[in-house]
Amino acid sequence: MEELYTLEKEVGRGSYGVVFEGHVVKTGQKVAIKRLPCSNPECIELYLQELWAMRATAKNHINVIALHSCLLQTGPRSLKPLKPGKLPLRLVESVLKGSVVGAAQSQERIHAQATAMKRTYSLSRLQDRTNTVQVRPKLQDTTKSNASDATTPQRPQNQARKRRAQSEGEQPGPLRCLALWLVMEYCDGGDLNQYLLSRPPDAQRNHSVVRQLCRAVAFLHGLGITHRDLKPDNVLVCVTSKGPVVKVADFGLSKMSEGLVDGVENMQHFSSTCGSDFYMAPEVWGGLTYTAQADIFSLGVMFWAVLERITFLQEGTTQEQLGAYVCKGRSGWLMPLGEALWENADLQLCIPMKFKRAPPLPPPPGPSTCTLLLELLASNPDARPPADQLEARVRSALKEDSH
Known part of the structure; x- marks a missing residue:
């Protein structure tokens, strides 16, 4: 990663991944880098849908977020760019089979790989969290929102509908397909x-x-x-x-x-x-x-x-x-x-x-x-x-x- 991009800080925590502020090493251009852990076939299917849609939009409209590149993480310090129009076959196979391909490794080895990966990217304190469709605290970035007015009406938490979500205790995916990294344009105004x-x-x-x-x-x-x-x-x-x-x-x-x-x-x-x-x-x-x-x-x-x-x-x-x-x-x-x-x-x-x-x-x-x-x-x-x-x-x- 450090040969292509530098990760600066976390700026958002999304439905299934974490977004970082980063820079292109060669040009210094600021970018947003989203890490999507490939831990189960349901999540992988969503990631591939997102990748396919973003490739279809490419950089063709000013009001749609632009995708610069996509990287496949195959090891703690191993990433490779995906060619335009191509999807990682192991991930497609995981979706079709309903189980993560190559996930027969021992839990100890998987845990060791996850620990090494987190240490490599200085992300040991970060944990991918379950997200639901219910109204919940917004993903935080460096911009602080105004304090709300005391009269602002509230929505009870137990009235919300939940989206499919991965469990807190899931382990990272196999060595060959640890995560997808989406490199996108950076938006400095927050959401x-x-x-x-x-x-x-x-x-x-x-x-x-x-x-x-x-x-x-x-x-x-x-x-x-x-x-x-x-x-x-x-x-x-x-x-x-x-x-x-x-x-x-x-x-x-x-x-x-x-x-x-x-x-x-x-x-x-x-x-x-x-x-x-x-x-x-x-x-x-x-x-x-x-x-x-x-x-x-x-x-x-x-x-x-x-x-x-x-x-x-x-x-x-x-x-x-x-x-x-x-x-x-x-x-x-x-x-x-x-x-x-x-x-x-x-x-x-x-x-x-x-x-x-x-x-x-x-x-x-x-x-x-x-x-x-x-x-x-x-x-x-x-x-x-x-x-x-x-x-x-x-x-x-x-x-x-x-x-």
Whole structure:
């Protein structure tokens, strides 16, 4: 690793891996380096999905995180670059067989390899942790978030839906395929939660963020990529002199189809219930088959939260999360929009939200924008606008409301 890149410090801990700030040895360019331990076939399958999706996007869109290279770790100090378009066959075989190829080594030897690897990369204090789809403390980087307002509503921990997760006690994979390392562009603004909530509300900035997200999702859907886990945590920000540039990231739950077929988007159907509970569409909550239109619902939740600065707290934490919700009962229990709409498809959402917003407050969205938000959050997927029409619809609504 030290011949190609230097690892500086940990800046984030994601769904199944750890992200470091690093530099390219030859050029000094700052990069983000994500380590994905190949410990079981379920995790490996997610890693290969992420790699395949990121290779498909390459560096072709400014609002999608760019993958520079991928390295396969085959020993404590042995890494080799993967050629473009190639997948590591041992990992593919592990997924197909349902067991890690070459994992018949003794536990003592595996443990010794893991210890040596951690010492080599000065990561002995780091441990890959289980992650769930429940709302939980955000992955920390060097940017400190603002202290949350005491009135920020909270979401109880036991109400969240869990994603597949690896157990705490799993040992690292075999010597031949210890980990994948993804080298990506570095985003100095943190994620969308950290960036927006650490600054006073600004309508022009919020509108720019929303339009950029429209462009990113239209690009992904045009390639046949359904993200399936769109949320502020998975949107990174690059700070520039002209304003924030947002980057959609984390493709571990994404799925690929044929994209446009004869100029028409291919609406492949999915059945796996996955995502993050506050952003999942009603059809996903209900366990129905769903299409890329589930991403549009997730965008609607994000747009509403960004435009009105709607936040909540995970119980036991002090870090705010951007996200819209429905209050239930006298206690004000928070229910994700998708879950509420699955239970009652005729539920009338109150847009703009006139309470539970984080001060200082931005101006509420105008009538045209509110109408568009209701379309994005429709319980019927077919009633939501497709991604390729979304940016034009957003621009038109914002222009009408500005008058």
